[in-house]
Amino acid sequence: MRRLLALTLLLxxxxxxxxxxxxxxxAQACAGCHGLDGxxxxxxxxxxxxxxxxVSDNYLSRTIREGRPGRVMPAHRNFxxxxxxxxxxxxxxxxxxxxxxxxxxxxxxxGDAQAGKALFANHCAxxxxxxxxxxxxxxxxxxxxxxxxxxxxALNNVGFLYSASDRLIRATIQHGRAGTPMASFADRLSPKExxxxxAYVRSFSEAPIRWERxxxxxxxxAVDSPYSLEETVENLKxxxxxxxxxxxxxxxxxxxxxxxxxxxxxxxxVYFCNFDQINSALTIDPRxxxxxxxxxxxxxWEGEVKLMAMNPKYMSRLFNNAELDRSCETLHQxxxxxxxxxxx
Amino acid sequence: MILRxxxxxxxLLVTAGVRADxxxxxxxxxxxxxxxxxxQHAIVEHGYTVSRVQRxxxxxxxxxxxxxxYRIVFLGKLDEVRELTARYPQLIPYLPIKVTIFAEGExxxxxxxxxxxxxxxxxxxxxxxxxxxWKNDLHSIxxxxxLGK
Numbered sequence: 001m002r003r004l005l006a007l008t009l010l011l012x013x014x015x016x017x018x019x020x021x022x023x024x025x026x027a028q029a030c031a032g033c034h035g036l037d038g039x040x041x042x043x044x045x046x047x048x049x050x051x052x053x054x055v056s057d058n059y060l061s062r063t064i065r066e067g068r069p070g071r072v073m074p075a076h077r078n079f080x081x082x083x084x085x086x087x088x089x090x091x092x093x094x095x096x097x098x099x100x101x102x103x104x105x106x107x108x109x110x111g112d113a114q115a116g117k118a119l120f121a122n123h124c125a126x127x128x129x130x131x132x133x134x135x136x137x138x139x140x141x142x143x144x145x146x147x148x149x150x151x152x153x154a155l156n157n158v159g160f161l162y163s164a165s166d167r168l169i170r171a172t173i174q175h176g177r178a179g180t181p182m183a184s185f186a187d188r189l190s191p192k193e194x195x196x197x198x199a200y201v202r203s204f205s206e207a208p209i210r211w212e213r214x215x216x217x218x219x220x221x222a223v224d225s226p227y228s229l230e231e232t233v234e235n236l237k238x239x240x241x242x243x244x245x246x247x248x249x250x251x252x253x254x255x256x257x258x259x260x261x262x263x264x265x266x267x268x269x270v271y272f273c274n275f276d277q278i279n280s281a282l283t284i285d286p287r288x289x290x291x292x293x294x295x296x297x298x299x300x301w302e303g304e305v306k307l308m309a310m311n312p313k314y315m316s317r318l319f320n321n322a323e324l325d326r327s328c329e330t331l332h333q334x335x336x337x338x339x340x341x342x343x344x
Numbered sequence: 345m346i347l348r349x350x351x352x353x354x355x356l357l358v359t360a361g362v363r364a365d366x367x368x369x370x371x372x373x374x375x376x377x378x379x380x381x382x383x384q385h386a387i388v389e390h391g392y393t394v395s396r397v398q399r400x401x402x403x404x405x406x407x408x409x410x411x412x413x414y415r416i417v418f419l420g421k422l423d424e425v426r427e428l429t430a431r432y433p434q435l436i437p438y439l440p441i442k443v444t445i446f447a448e449g450e451x452x453x454x455x456x457x458x459x460x461x462x463x464x465x466x467x468x469x470x471x472x473x474x475x476x477x478w479k480n481d482l483h484s485i486x487x488x489x490x491l492g493k
Binding site: 027028029032033035036041042171219220221222248253254255256257258264267273275276278279282286288289290292293295297299301306308309310315317318319 | 350366367369370371373389393394395396397398400403404406407409411414416418420421422425427433434436437438439440442444446448451453454455461464465
């Protein structure tokens with residue numbers, strides 16, 4: 001009995017205490033966005049010598065744990081401390097040996113935030129936004145043209161302000177980041193002026209950009225139709241065209257799954273799209289194909305005809321992207337207008 | 345003062361409710377064409393049917409936009425889709441399941457959303473079990489593409 005207990009304890013301790021494999025964890029949980037070798041993608045590049053020489057382990061840990069609400073990088077609160085430590089160690093493996101990481105130092109930098117505000121408007125706002133809201137889109141994508149080679153971070157983001165110390169912000173202003181548009185300001189701003197900019201950025205903490213996941217959105221939109229299924233489908237096509245969409249396909253839901261003669265004819269999908277809109281959406285987040293193409297389904301069920309669509313606002317919350325939320329607000333409205341017009 | 349500010353920021357973060365596990369996404373070192381083949385093979389190997397492939401990049405380039413290869417793959421199992429949509433029409437807008445696959449340079453990204461989210465639409469425990477199986481299957485399919493199987 002005692003041996004069995006000892007064996008159980010041994011197995012348990014091995015399973016729970018074995019150090020997580022940072023490389024494998026990164027490949028599974030991070031590489032999708034940040035790239036297999038940290039060169040970036042949907043997420044920002046991590047294998048940047050200046051970045052790694054500027055940020056502390058605590059900055060990386062907090063960023064992994066809490067993410068950037070509304071700015072694509074999700075929180076990973078399900079990771080254990082050991083997993084986060086392993087991930088940070090793996091990310092550090094890209095750091096040149098002659099560029100040590102800084103010691104954590106949360107001592108505030110004293111500066112004049114008002115003076116920093118004017119300097120920020122002159123030197124920083126073009127990339128980081130007038131209120132520190134950051135650039136458009138996602139990290140660095142290689143799949144499409146973009147304005148910046150890397151997205152300028154949102155300095156007014158609650159996750160950034162929680163993770164970045166004043167010293168980190170000051171060092172970034174002073175030294176810049178080679179390989180990114182962030183230049184060194186050492187020859188353009190005096191030490192006091194750099195302190196003033198830090199004070200201004202820190203003042204964002206008083207009213208940081210907030211993002212909340214839309215928990216109360218209905219998952220789908222549904223409108224009753226007084227018409228037959230066939231009439232409803234024709235109305236739907238006309239209404240979509242009237243909103244500048246192109247009908248790309250009309251099919252049953254089971255098309256491609258069932259032999260043609262066995263498809264359920266009472267579930268008819270109308271696919272439509274507007275390539276200007278698709279291009280804009282893909283610029284905001286390249287994964288947005290999960291919404292595409294636009295689709296409304298006409299359904300005859302228990303003698304009633306309905307139009308049904310997924311709610312773009314419900315889906316948008318999965319992307320942690322405030323910019324996409326705004327775009328989905330518009331799409332949600334368009335879906336409703338098309339469905340209402342088709343059933344008038 | 346700074347500790348108070350950090351605590352306030354942490355509170356805001358906790359209420360933001362960002363979650364990493366709603367989206368399932370992998371990066372494969374395979375080039376797009378190979379990754380596409382691996383994806384379709386893995387889907388079939390897991391017992392699903394590819395019902396259609398939407399070539400988004402073709403429409404975009406025809407409209408004058410620059411993009412790398414970008415496709416949407418629709419998949420499902422007929423009996424499951426038929427039974428679920430008959431019992432729970434609220435699932436109709438979300439079926440068949442979609443997987444997005446697109447090229448990023450020499451690599452390929454594959455993404456879908458976690459089908460266990462459908463639990464929010466359907467209270468039935470039997471259906472919930474099915475959604476968990478879909479989640480496991482999709483995870484396994486994506487892993488096959490990531491590992492280049």
